[in-house]
Amino acid sequence: MSPQERDLVTLLRMYAGDSRALGEMYDRYATLLHSVAAASLKNAHPDDIAEVVRDTWRQAWTRTTIYDPSFGSVALWLVLLARDRAVERSREMPAQNEAERLVIGTLRRQDRPLAATPEDIVASDRARNVLARLTPLERQAVAAALFEKLSAERIAARLEVLESSARQWVREALSHVSDQIPEEAPV
Amino acid sequence: MNAHTEEHLDLCAGHVLGNLYEGESKKWVEHVTIGCAQCESALERFSEAALLVAHAAPLSPPPAALRAKVLSDALLASATESAGERIHEPSRPLITRTGIGITGWICVYLIATVAGLVIYYNMQLGKMKADQLALQQQLTRISAQMVEAARWEPAIAGASSRMLTLRPVRPGESGRATVFLDTASRRSVVTTAGMPQAGQLVAWAIGDGGPVPLGFLTSDRSGNALLRAESPAGGTAILGFMISRERSGSLPLAPGEVVLQGRVE
Numbered sequence: 025m026s027p028q029e030r031d032l033v034t035l036l037r038m039y040a041g042d043s044r045a046l047g048e049m050y051d052r053y054a055t056l057l058h059s060v061a062a063a064s065l066k067n068a069h070p071d072d073i074a075e076v077v078r079d080t081w082r083q084a085w086t087r088t089t090i091y092d093p094s095f096g097s098v099a100l101w102l103v104l105l106a107r108d109r110a111v112e113r114s115r116e117m118p119a120q121n122e123a124e125r126l127v128i129g130t131l132r133r134q135d136r137p138l139a140a141t142p143e144d145i146v147a148s149d150r151a152r153n154v155l156a157r158l159t160p161l162e163r164q165a166v167a168a169a170l171f172e173k174l175s176a177e178r179i180a181a182r183l184e185v186l187e188s189s190a191r192q193w194v195r196e197a198l199s200h201v202s203d204q205i206p207e208e209a210p211v
Numbered sequence: 212m213n214a215h216t217e218e219h220l221d222l223c224a225g226h227v228l229g230n231l232y233e234g235e236s237k238k239w240v241e242h243v244t245i246g247c248a249q250c251e252s253a254l255e256r257f258s259e260a261a262l263l264v265a266h267a268a269p270l271s272p273p274p275a276a277l278r279a280k281v282l283s284d285a286l287l288a289s290a291t292e293s294a295g296e297r298i299h300e301p302s303r304p305l306i307t308r309t310g311i312g313i314t315g316w317i318c319v320y321l322i323a324t325v326a327g328l329v330i331y332y333n334m335q336l337g338k339m340k341a342d343q344l345a346l347q348q349q350l351t352r353i354s355a356q357m358v359e360a361a362r363w364e365p366a367i368a369g370a371s372s373r374m375l376t377l378r379p380v381r382p383g384e385s386g387r388a389t390v391f392l393d394t395a396s397r398r399s400v401v402t403t404a405g406m407p408q409a410g411q412l413v414a415w416a417i418g419d420g421g422p423v424p425l426g427f428l429t430s431d432r433s434g435n436a437l438l439r440a441e442s443p444a445g446g447t448a449i450l451g452f453m454i455s456r457e458r459s460g461s462l463p464l465a466p467g468e469v470v471l472q473g474r475v476e
Contacts, residue, residue: 043285050281055272056265063268074277081281086288096227096258103265104229138272151266169228170264176225195224201260 031098038085046085053099055144057081057106063171064110068117076113080106111173154204158197165190166197215242215249223250227257363439366393366400377452377471386434388414388471390452397442397449401425406434406470410456414438415466418447424462428454451475 025033031052037045054077061076062068083105091101140148155163161183168174168182180190222239225231231239243250366372377388386406392399401414412428425440443449453472457463 041289043282043289046285047278047282050278054278055270056268058273058277059268059271060265062271070274073271074274077273078277078280078284082284082288085285096254097262100227100258100262100265103262108229138275140270140272144270144272147266148268148270151263154263155267166228166264167267169225169230170261171268173228173230175230175232176221191221191225194228195221195257198224198227198257198260198264199220201263202256205256205259205263 027099028093028097032093035091035098046081049084049102050081053102055138055140056099056147057102059148060103060171061106061110064107064173065114068114072113072117073110076110077106079109083109107171107173154201157204158200159193161185162193162197162200165193166201169194215247219247219250220253223253224257227254227261359439363398363400365396366398366439367391369393369395371395373475375452375473375475377454377473379471380469384470386471388452388454388473390473392449392452392475394449399425399440399449399452401428401436401438401440401452401454403428403430403436403454403471404434406430406436406454408434410458410468411460412436412470413455413457413462413466414440415453415455416440416443416449417451417453417472418443418445418449420445420447422453422466424464424466425452427462449475 031049034045034049034052038049057080058073058077061080062073065073065076080102084102091098096104158166164183165179168179169176174182176191176194177187179194180187183190219239219242222231222235222242225235226239371394373392373394375390375392377390379386384407386403388401388403388406390399390401399416403412406412406428408430412430414425414428415422416425417423423443423445425443426438428436428438430436451472451474453466453469455463455466455469457467
């Protein structure tokens with residue numbers, strides 16, 4: 025059974041209201057979603073990141089029918105849910121200067137983070153190795169598109185290039201990453 | 212016209228990453244709905260690639276307490292909604308207020324207050340109506356007394372009025388009486404003061420044919436009494452008046468013990 029088939033079965037159990045399935049799915053992707061949320065919410069407090077991830081799982085539990093397998097895997101669906109929620113949260117958050125951020129950060133209690141599992145560490149290393157083979161512009165373009173949900177137009181503005189170039193870099197980045205996947209073990 | 216181009220691959224990448232504008236998304240959907248093998252293949256490859264890129268995010272494990280919170284959220288949601296309802300309906304508040312709420316209680320309070328005021332004012336209105344009726348009755352009584360007093364005014368202060376004083380028949384007895392006689396109408400007003408309480412007192416007019424009873428004198432605690440008497444029967448001239456003490460409760464034909472008497476001058 026592939027990871028996608030396994031996730032589909034788990035999602036169906038969630039659909040039926042099986043909270044243990046939610047626990048299994050959480051154990052599978054908690055670190056990935058938290059890492060994506062942290063990458064999307066730059067310089068955010070850990071509590072804000074955790075809240076975004078909590079909202080993501082709440083949404084996954086209550087809105088399982090919005091998943092369409094023809095547009096990607098369950099894992100990617102969860103990743104994009106977390107990314108979208110993080111982007112929304114970053115727009116809701118008031119702008120803080122560095123001093124405010126540090127003061128507020130000292131007043132908040134922080135839960136102790138879990139240690140990353142070996143599987144998470146392996147997957148992360150593999151992904152970084154693949155991205156390391158991209159050109160810097162491709163890497164920046166695809167990272168901005170995925171973690172910040174920037175459109176091609178805004179990526180182009182940031183990188184000071186033509187929109188068509190930004191669009192091309194994103195597409196080529198995904199294509200190059202995809203080319204390397206068959207050489208790797210399933211994620 | 213809608214043939215596959217490299218631009219459609221760009222749109223596939225944007226679609227997988229979820230950052231297409233509405234117009235771009237519409238354009239992409241129009242293309243893929245006709246069936247495009249290249250795009251279908253690109254979608255599959257790009258979604259796998261996007262997931263791998265996501266794994267490249269700096270590792271940031273969640274806090275230990277988050278798992279319990281997530282599962283707790285799910286259990287709370289399940290406690291209020293079935294799985295089917297979860298999917299088709301937007302989330303609802305977990306706690307639903309029941310009962311009439313604060314607004315309802317305010318309405319109840321206002322209704323009770325208004326009802327109390329209505330009852331109170333109805334009671335006050337009833338009491339006022341009773342007082343008004345009593346006043347009307349008293350006014351009627353006073354008016355009748357005034358009419359009666361006006362009717363007897365000529366007997367007391369008219370031009371044909373005579374006043375005489377009745378004195379005790381036996382020396383040493385207490386009490387006195389005054390009689391006002393209208394010689395024209397032959398009506399009279401008899402008043403007494405300080406009469407003894409013993410027996411029933413009866414006023415008499417003395418005519419040519421003898422005494423004619425005028426009526427009982429009902430004294431108060433001080434022995435004072437008032438009697439207004441119409442013209443005595445017989446039509447004879449009235450020569451004097453007397454007051455007798457009677458034993459029986461009915462008006463006698465002849466006087467009993469005479470206690471006061473006087474002559475018209």
